[in-house]
Amino acid sequence: MISRRSRQSLRGGGDGAGGGGQGGEGAAGGRPLSGSDSNTPSPGDECKYEDGQHSESVLQGLNDLRLQGHFCDVTLCVDGQNFPVHRAVLASFSPYFRAMFLSSLAESQQEHITLSGVDANMVGLLLEYAYTSRITITKNNVQNLLSASNLLEVATVREACCRFLERHIDATNCVGIHCFAEAHSCQDLTKKAKAYTLKNFSHVMGGDEWINLGVEKVVELLGTDELEVEREEQVFQAATTWLHQSQASRTPVFHKVLEYVRLPLLSPYFLVDVVESEMAVRSSPECRLLVEEARLYHLLPDRRFQLTSPRTKPRKNTNTTTVIVAVGGEDNKLVLRSVECYDPHAHSWRSLSCLPFAVSKHGLVVSGENLLYLAGGEFPDGSVTRCLWRYDPVLDEWHDLAPMESPRSELGLATLDGHIYAVGGWSGTCRLNTVEKYDPRSNSWSSVADMNLAITSPAVVACQGKLFVAGGAILEDGDGIDWAQVYNPHTNTWEELPRMMIPRSGSSAAVLHGLIYIVGGWHASTENTNKVERFDSRTNSWQLVAPMCEKRYRPGVAVVDGHLYVLGGEDGWEHFHDTIECYSPVEDKWTMVGEMLTARSWLSCAPLKIKKEIIGDLATPMS
Incomplete structure (x- = not known):
């Protein structure tokens, strides 16, 4: 056993020779080797050793x-x-x-x-x-190994298995890897395998993994916007390939799958010759309703924007994109002739061919044939025009058409059953109660029944086969009214509706999910307003919804992908907005989503499908 004295010596603090400061200089613990009286060791007194092989x-x-x-x-x-x-x-x-x-x-x-x-x-x-x-890790053991490492929470092996599977994804196994990764909560691998499946769907849809999927996973994949196919017909073929693998057991649930095939985007000939001839479609009331929806979409092109649903939305890989076209308008200095389009997904702008002239206070609509029409308006010198112009998105050109019977600015414009209706407005000397319609087939205008009131700046929109007119101004001060009426083209008659909750002129109208939204406007008692109300033609009633973030007089409005977009407008005298708001009917909420290239009011907006090569890469904002 080592004695206490010996242990002290080993520590350098013993009582032996030199221990009290009187002994010889050679004592082991007497003084620091450096000769310093400090108790702090110098760098040379320590040696840190690390064995790189130790852990192994x-x-x-x-x-x-x-x-x-x-x-x-x-x-x-x-x-x-x-x-x-x-x-x-x-x-x-x-x-x-x-x-x-x-x-x-x-x-x-x-x-x-x-x-x-x-x-x-x-x-x-x-x-x-x-x-x-x-x-x-091998192809033979990777799935069992991932399952075991997932259960025992060996994260490093689990991730190594995921990387191995990711490197070996192909069209024959991507669906299986996606489902396997999803079952084991491997989120990154789940997303990558699904992305591969969607991108290479034309090679996947005939494979064994596809035809053996459960209905829930088939619905999930077919309902995805990112599904890459050249034509929607391929999606229907994928659905029927899955159906025919087990016709008897899958026919009763096939309507759940067909709901996610975008039938309105099929060729009408394919719809009649192929879809309607499928036995599972003919025997199912739910499937026949979906086919009827697609038929109406093709038969009533002018109502396509009212028939919006997830099935009418093009998939993202198509060569067209839906943009909001903003035309003309004015700020506190200029009347504009610029035409620009806004991509609500990329939040970016591109310029299109300018108007032949600068104009504001005009009307703008898009037809079922995806052609843009601009009518009337006021020139910078204050004169009012009868002109009608059509924009061709394929050629990116404006073409002059037959002029209206009357010059009109501050008019309402809407498309209804293949015709364009010009409602009320200012002739240059007086307000108008006249209404005329344009027939694109004959390139001619004709009058219809007059309204009960001469009116400017009304909100006009077509819905459910009728023409709705709300608000506007009837006096010289431009004060808004709460008056509303509807025109029936089959009887050529006007009928009064319940009055709006808020009087307004200079408001804008749009149809979203079968409901008519009246946005912004002006009234002497409230001045410019941010309030929004909507009309349900089925219950014949008005209802207030969430107000906009900003007050807007004469803004532009458009509906894209089930959301309402409002652009520009005025907030008080000579204060022009360049902001864009988006309304979600599901959340009943407005959100600021972007800015215009120039602040303006009295502009017109419409949603339009445009080939991507015309506008280039919308993902890059315009400088």
């Missing part, structure tokens, strides 16, 4: 002990196989075992632990990894 040698030692059965304090029992191991090693590499051994559960004290739902060979591989840091 410890693992090797532990593995040798495991293989020889030394110090093993627990045995894992899996499918009749026993694996003697060390608790400390299991707890150090697996949160699953750490939680088990630190808990008050019975397993924390047991010497034999049975593992269920996991392959014994995979447990052996994971234990080999725990003791060696090495594991071999």
Whole structure:
């Protein structure tokens, strides 16, 4: 045994020779080697040593002990196989075992632990990894190994298996990998396998994995905007390929799949010749309703913007995109002739061909043939025009058409059953109660029944086969009114409607999900307003919805993908907005989503499908 005196000597603080400061200079613990009286060691007094092989040698030692059965304090029992191991090693590499051994559960004290739902060979591989840091992943074991590592919470092996599967994704296995990864909550691999499936769908849709999918996964994939196909007809063919794999059992649920095929985007000939001839479609009332919806979409092109649904929305890989075209208008200095389009998804702008002249206070509509029409308006010198112009999105050109019978500015314009209706407005000398309609087939205008009031700046829109007119001004001061009426083209008659909740002129109107929205405007008692109300023609009633973020007089409005967009307008005298707001009917909420290139009011807006090559890459904002 070492004496107390000897232990002190070893520490350099003993009572031996030199220990009291009187002894010889050679005493081991008498003074610092540097000769300094300080107790702080100099850099030369320490040496930090690190063995790069230590961790590996410890693992090797532990593995040798495991293989020889030394110090093993627990045995894992899996499918009749026993694996003697060390608790400390299991707890150090697996949160699953750490939680088990630190808990008050019975397993924390047991010497034999049975593992269920996991392959014994995979447990052996994971234990080999725990003791060696090495594991071999192959095509034959990767799925079982991922399942085992997922259950035992060995995150590093789990991620290695995901990377292995990702490197081996192809058209024959991408659906299976997606479903497998989803079942094991491998989110990154789930997304990548799904993205591969959607991008290569034309090669996937005839494979074994596709035809053996459950209906829920078929619906999920077919309902995705990112599904890449050249034509929607391929999506229907994919749906019927899946159907025919087990016709008897899948026919009763086929309507759930057909709901996510965008039938209105099919060729009308394909709809009649192929879709309607499918037995599962003919025998299902739900399927026949979907076909009828597509028929109406083709038969009534002018009502397509009123028939919007997820099935009328083009998939993202198509060569067209829906933009909001903003035309003309004015700010506090200029009347504009610029025409620009806004991509509500990329939040970016591009210029289109300018108007032949600068104009404001005009009307703008888009027809069912995806052609833009501009009528009337006021020139910078204050004169009023009868002109009608059509924009061709294919050629990016404006063409002059037959002029209206009367010059009109501050008019309302709407498309209804193949005709363009010009409603009221200012002739240059007086307000108008006259209404005329344009027939694109004959390029001619004709009069219809007059309104009961001469009116300027009304909100006009077509809905459910009728023409709705709300608000406007009837006096010289431009004060808004709450008056509303509807025109029936079949009887050529006008009928009064319940009055709006707020009088207004200079408001804008749009149809969203069969409801008419009246946005912004002006009234002497409220001045410019941010309030929004909507009319339900089925109940013949008005209802206030969430107000806009900003007050707007004479803004532009457009509906895209089930949302209402409002652009520009005035807030007070000579204060012009350049902001864009978006309304979600589901949330009843307005959100600021962008800015215009120039602040303005008295502009007109309309949604238009345009080929992407015309406007270039909308993802890059215009400088």
